[in-house]
Amino acid sequence: MTYDHARTRGGLFLGLGAYFLWGVMPLYFKALTHVGAMEIVAHRIVWSLIFLGALATFWSRWSRVGHALKNPKVALVLVLTSVLIAINWLIYIYAVVSGHVLEGSLGYYLNPLVNVLLGTILLKERLTRAQMAAVALAAAGVAVLAAGAGDALWISLSLAASFALYGFLRKVTPVEAVEGLWIETAFLTPFAAGYILWLQGSGAGSFLVTPSTNTLLVLGGAVTAIPLLMFTAAAKRMPYSTLGFLQYIAPSMQFLLAVLLFGERLTTAHIICFGAIWTALAIFVSEGLRTGRAAARERREAAEAVVAAP
Numbered sequence: 001m002t003y004d005h006a007r008t009r010g011g012l013f014l015g016l017g018a019y020f021l022w023g024v025m026p027l028y029f030k031a032l033t034h035v036g037a038m039e040i041v042a043h044r045i046v047w048s049l050i051f052l053g054a055l056a057t058f059w060s061r062w063s064r065v066g067h068a069l070k071n072p073k074v075a076l077v078l079v080l081t082s083v084l085i086a087i088n089w090l091i092y093i094y095a096v097v098s099g100h101v102l103e104g105s106l107g108y109y110l111n112p113l114v115n116v117l118l119g120t121i122l123l124k125e126r127l128t129r130a131q132m133a134a135v136a137l138a139a140a141g142v143a144v145l146a147a148g149a150g151d152a153l154w155i156s157l158s159l160a161a162s163f164a165l166y167g168f169l170r171k172v173t174p175v176e177a178v179e180g181l182w183i184e185t186a187f188l189t190p191f192a193a194g195y196i197l198w199l200q201g202s203g204a205g206s207f208l209v210t211p212s213t214n215t216l217l218v219l220g221g222a223v224t225a226i227p228l229l230m231f232t233a234a235a236k237r238m239p240y241s242t243l244g245f246l247q248y249i250a251p252s253m254q255f256l257l258a259v260l261l262f263g264e265r266l267t268t269a270h271i272i273c274f275g276a277i278w279t280a281l282a283i284f285v286s287e288g289l290r291t292g293r294a295a296a297r298e299r300r301e302a303a304e305a306v307v308a309a310p
Contacts, residue, residue, distance in 0.1 A: 011237025015246045018230035023253025026104075028223055029096040030262070032216055035206040037093040039199060040220065043207070044089060045185050045192035047221030052182040055225075061178050068175045068183060075183070077173045081166050082184035088162040089224075095155050101258035102270065103152040107159025108251035109142050109277060114164035115243065122168070125239050128291060134283035138248075141276025145269050167243075170232050177232040181225060248281050 032040055056062055068074050095104035116135055119125040127135065146153060170180060199205035206213055235243055255274065258264040 008238045011234040011243070012246075014230045015234035015238065015243050016249065018227040018234060019247055019249040020253070021227040021230070022108075022250040024257075025223065025227075026096050026101050026254055026257050026262075028216070028219075029093055032213070033097045035213065035217070037090055037097055038195065039206060040093050040097075040217070041086065041089045042192035042195045043217040044220040044224045045086070045188045046196065047218055048224045049182065049185040049189050049221075051221035051225050052178060052185060055178050056182055059178065061176075064176065064179045065182060068179050074173055074175055077169055078175070078180060078183045079187055081169050081173075081180075082187040084162045084166040084169070085184060085228075086188055088159060088166065091155060091158050091162070095152075095159075099262070099264065100152050100155055101254055101262055102264050102266075103155040104159060105251035105254040105258060106142070106145055106273075107156035108163070108247060108254070109138075109145070109273065110156055110160035111164050111247055113139055113142065114160055115167065115247070118164060118168045119239060123172075128287055130287040131284055134280040134287070137283070138277050138280035141273040141280070144276070145273035147269065167231070167235055171235040176236075177229040180232065181228055242284075248277055252278070 029040070056065060068078070092104055092107075095101060095107075113135065116127070120127060146156065173180065175183070196205065196207065200207060207217055208214060252274070255270070259266045259270075
C-alpha cells in the first residue's frame with residue numbers, strides 16, 4: 001500500500017492533534033467524577049450524535065451517510081466498531097474516575113504495538129530493521145510495566161485490544177470520518193438514550209441538576225467527536241504502523257497527568273517503561289525520516305533521469 005507524501009503529512013498533523021486532545025482528556029473526566037461511568041458514556045453517545053448531525057448538515061454529508069447504510073457489509077462493520085468504541089469509552093472513563101489513569105495510559109502504550117502488528121500482518125506494511133528493533137524495545141518496556149500492573153491489568157489489555165481493532169476496522173472500511181462516526185453513534189443512541197431516561201426517571205441521573213454538570217455533559221459530544229474524527233481521517237492518510245507510534249503522545253501525557261497532577265503512585269516499572277518507549281519512539285521517528293528522505297531522493301533522481309533522457 002502506497003501513500004502520497006502531501007496526504008501523509010496532512011495525516012501526520014491530524015494524528016498529532018487527535019493524540020494531544022486524548023492526552024489531556026483525563027482533565028475533562030476528572031471534572032465528572034461525581035457522575036457514573038456508564039452515564040457519562042451514554043451522554044457522550046447522545047450529544048455526539050447531535051454534534052455530528054450538525055456537522056453532516058453543514059458539510060452536506062447526508063447522502064454519503066445514506067450510501068454507507070445501504071451497503072450491508074459497511075453497515076455490519078460499523079455495528080461492530082460502535083460496540084468496540086463504546087466498550088473502550090466505558091473502560092477508560094472507569095479507569096479515570098476510579099483513580100487508575102496509569103493503567104489507562106498503559107493500555108494506550110500497548111495499543112500502538114497492536115497497531116504495528118495489524119499493519120504489518122494484515123496490511124502488509126513493511127518495517128525496517130531499526131523500526132523492528134524499536135518495536136521490540138517498546139514491547140520490552142511495556143512488558144516490565146505490565147508485570148507490575150497487578151489486578152488492574154485487565155483495564156490496560158481491554159483498552160489496547162478494543163481501540164486497536166476499532167482503528168483497524170475503520171481504516172479498511174470505505175466510509176469517511178463524519179459519516180462513519182455518526183452511524184456508529186446512531187446505532188448506540190437508542191440504548192444510551194434509554195439508559196439516560198431511566199436514570200432521570202428514577203431520580204439517579206446527574207443531568208439537569210447543576211449548570212456546570214449539564215455543560216460538561218453536553219460538551220461531551222464535541223470532546224468525543226473531534227479527536228475521533230481527526231484520528232479516523234489520519235488513519236486514511238498514513239501507514240497504520242506509523243500512526244500507531246504517534247499514539248505514544250497521548251498515554252505519555254496521561255502518564256504525566258496521573259503522576260504530577262492526580263498523585264498516582266509512580267513505580268520503578270513505570271520509569272523503565274517510560275524510558276524504553278520514548279527511546280523506541282525516537283528510533284522509529286528518526287528511521288521514518290531517514291527512509292522518507294531516501295525515497296524523496298530516489299524520486300528526484302528518477303525524475304531527473306527522465307528529463308535527461310534523449
